[in-house]
Structures are given as structure tokens and as C-alpha cells.
Amino acid sequence: MKPSKLTICGVNSYVTPQTVNFNKLSEGNLFGIFGATGSGKSTILDSIVIALYGTSDRDNLSNIINVNCTDAYIKFEFELERNNEVNLFEVTRNFKVRPSGLTSGANLINKTTNQT
Numbered sequence: 001m002k003p004s005k006l007t008i009c010g011v012n013s014y015v016t017p018q019t020v021n022f023n024k025l026s027e028g029n030l031f032g033i034f035g036a037t038g039s040g041k042s043t044i045l046d047s048i049v050i051a052l053y054g055t056s057d058r059d060n061l062s063n064i065i066n067v068n069c070t071d072a073y074i075k076f077e078f079e080l081e082r083n084n085e086v087n088l089f090e091v092t093r094n095f096k097v098r099p100s101g102l103t104s105g106a107n108l109i110n111k112t113t114n115q116t
Contacts, residue, residue, distance in 0.1 A: 002079040003048065004088065010072025010095070011064050012043040020044060051076035051091045054106060061095070062102045070097045087112040
């Protein structure tokens with residue numbers, strides 16, 4: 001798997017949509033994730049795990065939503081190569097905080113074949 005793009009909104013310190021373009025960052029074949037304490041480095045990695053698996057070992061999903069937000073989403077694009085064919089996938093996880101608790105949904109699209 002090769003990460004392409006990650007967009008985070010309403011998750012931990014990411015109140016407004018923020019996008020990490022891994023294709024641009026890896027043009028030099030090497031990149032790092034760094035910043036001050038609390039700037040969101042771990043949230044980037046957690047968001048990838050949550051996008052792919054719907055859960056995180058580090059925290060309860062209800063705790064990842066920023067306290068100032070009622071809705072959140074994670075959109076992760078990645079490439080998979082199989083039988084010398086590269087496909088681009090996009091997985092989106094949506095979260096909504098309601099009085100009854102956290103609701104969530106997921107959508108996976110093969111952007112190469114336009115299949116959901």
C-alpha cells in the first residue's frame with residue numbers, strides 16, 4: 001500500500017479540513033512528520049488506521065472528535081498494486097456526535113474502476 005492523500009476534519013486538533021498530500025511529500029523519496037507537542041502528528045497516523053480499520057488501539061472513537069465539533073470525517077486515498085496493476089482507492093469515514101452517542105459510516109471506492 002502506498003498512501004496518496006489524507007484529509008482530516010473534526011478529529012482531535014484538526015477542527016477544519018486539513019489535507020496531507022503524500023505524493024507531493026514523497027517526491028524526494030523521504031519525508032517526516034514532525035511538530036510541537038499537541039500539533040497532531042499522532043492524529044495523522046491514527047486517522048490512517050481508523051480510515052482503514054474503523055478503530056484505533058490508542059483511543060476510543062468517541063474521544064477522537066474535537067470537543068468543538070459535532071461532525072467529523074477522515075478521507076484516505078491510497079494505491080494498491082496487484083498483478084502489476086495499480087488501483088487507487090479512497091475510504092471515507094464519517095462520524096456524528098448525537099445525544100444518543102457516536103454514529104459512524106464508511107465508504108470505500110476503487111477510483112480506478114469507479115466501483116463502490
